[in-house]
Amino acid sequence: MPDTIGTAVLDPEDQLNRAFMALADPVRRKILARLALGDATVSEIAQPFTVTLQAISKHLHVLEGAGLITRSREAQRRPCHLNTAALGPLAGWIENYRLQAEERFARLDELLASTAQKDNPEKEKDNEHQHNNH
DSSP states (O other): OOEEETTEEEOHHHHHHHHHHHHTSHHHHHHHHHHHHOOBOHHHHHTTOSSOHHHHHHHHHHHHHTTSEEEOOBTTBOOEEEOGGGHHHHHHHHHHHHHHHHHHHHHHHHHHHHHHHHHOHHHHHHHHHHHHHO
16 A cells, blocks of 8 residues: 555555655765664754754654654653664665575676686696696
């Protein structure tokens, strides 16, 4: 089921685009790293940064729009939470392309090895001879 923001329904491609755009900023990545340790309010999140609370709030808005964080209300507090479920599609997308690249490299390694054997069969015989003599 696609995620929603306001009344707009986000397709998986748009969700990925928003998430990767949000992750492009180092401050937002640090905010996510902080939230991975536990929930925090805006002022708690802002403590280690040299930017204003307003700037942190804007970063949080981008992260929330990308579905990477959620907010709740607990009495007077409004803590932010890392939405770990949103990280799965990102990791899956990256893993898919990593596996494809590994498969291409494995095929290339096989091709290079077979080409090397065809180009120099005498060297292969020499290697076998040396190996058998030891």
